[in-house]
Amino acid sequence: MRYISTRGQAPALSFEEVVLTGMASDGGLYVPEQVPQLSYEELADMAGCSYAEIAFRVMKPYVGGEIDDETFREIVRDAYSTFNHDAVVPLNQLDANHYLLELFHGPTLAFKDVALQLLGRLLDHFLAKRGERAVIMGATSGDTGSAAIEGCRHCDNLDIFILHPHQRVSEVQRRQMTSVQADNVFNIAIEGNFDDAQAMVKASFADQSFLNGTRLVAVNSINWARIMAQIVYYVASAVALGAPHRKTAFCVPSANFGNVFAGYMAFRMGLPVERFVIATNANDILHRTLADNDFSKKELVATLAPSMDIVVSSNFERLLFEAYQRDGDAVAELLERFQHEPSALADAPLTRLREMFVSHSIDDATILEVIREAHQRTQETLDPHTATGYRAAECQRGDPSVPMVTLATAHPAKFAEAVVKAGFPGVPLPPHMEDLLECDEHYTVLPAELAEVQQFVAEKRR
Numbered sequence: 001m002r003y004i005s006t007r008g009q010a011p012a013l014s015f016e017e018v019v020l021t022g023m024a025s026d027g028g029l030y031v032p033e034q035v036p037q038l039s040y041e042e043l044a045d046m047a048g049c050s051y052a053e054i055a056f057r058v059m060k061p062y063v064g065g066e067i068d069d070e071t072f073r074e075i076v077r078d079a080y081s082t083f084n085h086d087a088v089v090p091l092n093q094l095d096a097n098h099y100l101l102e103l104f105h106g107p108t109l110a111f112k113d114v115a116l117q118l119l120g121r122l123l124d125h126f127l128a129k130r131g132e133r134a135v136i137m138g139a140t141s142g143d144t145g146s147a148a149i150e151g152c153r154h155c156d157n158l159d160i161f162i163l164h165p166h167q168r169v170s171e172v173q174r175r176q177m178t179s180v181q182a183d184n185v186f187n188i189a190i191e192g193n194f195d196d197a198q199a200m201v202k203a204s205f206a207d208q209s210f211l212n213g214t215r216l217v218a219v220n221s222i223n224w225a226r227i228m229a230q231i232v233y234y235v236a237s238a239v240a241l242g243a244p245h246r247k248t249a250f251c252v253p254s255a256n257f258g259n260v261f262a263g264y265m266a267f268r269m270g271l272p273v274e275r276f277v278i279a280t281n282a283n284d285i286l287h288r289t290l291a292d293n294d295f296s297k298k299e300l301v302a303t304l305a306p307s308m309d310i311v312v313s314s315n316f317e318r319l320l321f322e323a324y325q326r327d328g329d330a331v332a333e334l335l336e337r338f339q340h341e342p343s344a345l346a347d348a349p350l351t352r353l354r355e356m357f358v359s360h361s362i363d364d365a366t367i368l369e370v371i372r373e374a375h376q377r378t379q380e381t382l383d384p385h386t387a388t389g390y391r392a393a394e395c396q397r398g399d400p401s402v403p404m405v406t407l408a409t410a411h412p413a414k415f416a417e418a419v420v421k422a423g424f425p426g427v428p429l430p431p432h433m434e435d436l437l438e439c440d441e442h443y444t445v446l447p448a449e450l451a452e453v454q455q456f457v458a459e460k461r462r
């Protein structure tokens, strides 16, 4: 399997290279050259299989023989053994035909674990094979940092440095990062805001000379392996609900579009999907683009669903590449223009997107109302991100006989502030995490100075 860039200029890469690379040299994102197909029989054969077995079968064509089957099976099994539910991602039936796909049973209680538990192990495998080490650097305001740390803490060939804005992340989120005690995990609290932290990570990727030749790896959602790992739960949940014999609809709380793009890939592989509902909070670029063809940046709004607070959806580029029928030049031109001025999609690509995608956006007041309403109707406590999905799914249903699956992207205990604001007494952490608030914390406070941060990374890496 070869991977090509959405902007058409960067060289094609192998799976191993694409996992280690992240962004393409032409500024684009890598996508598979061909979409592997799952036949009707192959989907039917998955009924009753374990999550790890379905994961192996769905991802195998993307790996393209670059890891032998036995080893890859073992990597996958090991990655999903860290989840605290035997089904890994259980389906929870809410009413006659609406289901929650609970993606939050991993080590950090949000769906990013599904991809990052696998990505850490894949990176470690390829680095060991090459006899190389690598450094991961990332900036986080929330879920990604802790999920990346949990995914890499047992890796022999990786050192991970996660920057977070000092005193500006919630206690649970900070502790999920800083309570990890491992020789290769370094938390840096930056005396600045998230943008300062992000800018230092970007500058470090742009000029990596401070690492004297050691590879710097990105684990944000532009990494193809993250998308690949997320395709699996669309297939597994649809099969559990009757695929390939019947269609499923999915509703996805969205920000950078990695999650829902993975669903689209499952559809392109042959999974029968009726529609995708994109749910957003007040940061609604995806909704504005689909509903009004208003493809423009808007100022960031801090919402009760902070992991969906974005200005630009980085992975939307992968869908645009398909909507523009893989015309890399057209995608590059559109995104170049979009950087500087409000833009719009051409008619034909927009029409193609609207065949499969609808969208819905809600504000904070509605998030609180939905948490109350969903609890009253179903007894479930939703986290604020999942709440955007619950409402969007209700508003944008198509054929009522098609099961609707709303992706529950976080456990409510992780965003208990919003649940309390909605009028509930609070949400206890799951029993296996009860000691989180008492554990020792490990982090270093550094000024928002690039040179100091880079010196720290260069000295501490092993």
Ligand SMILES: *Cc1c(COP(=O)(O)O)cnc(C)c1O
Residues within 6 Å of the ligand: 110, 111, 112, 143, 144, 221, 253, 254, 255, 256, 257, 258, 259, 260, 307, 308, 385, 409, 410
């Ligand atoms: C990251 C995240 C999202 C957004 O996912 P994307 O793949 O960026 O669209 C939604 N909910 C939660 C809880 C998240 O952590």
